[in-house]
Amino acid sequence: MFRRREAVPFAFVAEAERFRSNVTPPPRERPSRSQLVGRTLIGLTVVAGLAGSLLLGMPALESPQAPSHTMQSEASDGR
Numbered sequence: 001m002f003r004r005r006e007a008v009p010f011a012f013v014a015e016a017e018r019f020r021s022n023v024t025p026p027p028r029e030r031p032s033r034s035q036l037v038g039r040t041l042i043g044l045t046v047v048a049g050l051a052g053s054l055l056l057g058m059p060a061l062e063s064p065q066a067p068s069h070t071m072q073s074e075a076s077d078g079r
Contacts, residue, residue, distance in 0.1 A: 031039075
């Protein structure tokens with residue numbers, strides 16, 4: 001595919017990369033005390049739920065333990 005060699009017809013497209021605004025955004029509002037407490041409680045609830053599900057789910061993930069004595073089949077007992 002060939003490339004066009006003519007200049008860009010619109011000046012604002014050519015200057016878009018170096019445009020800087022002189023307007024500063026307003027400062028961020030600090031969260032109130034109740035918002036901080038709410039976020040903390042939600043975080044603790046999520047962590048406690050994950051820890052609880054891990055503790056309750058661990059027994060299901062364990063493999064069954066083989067008995068210490070060897071089991072013999074009934075056919076071998078007949079002799």
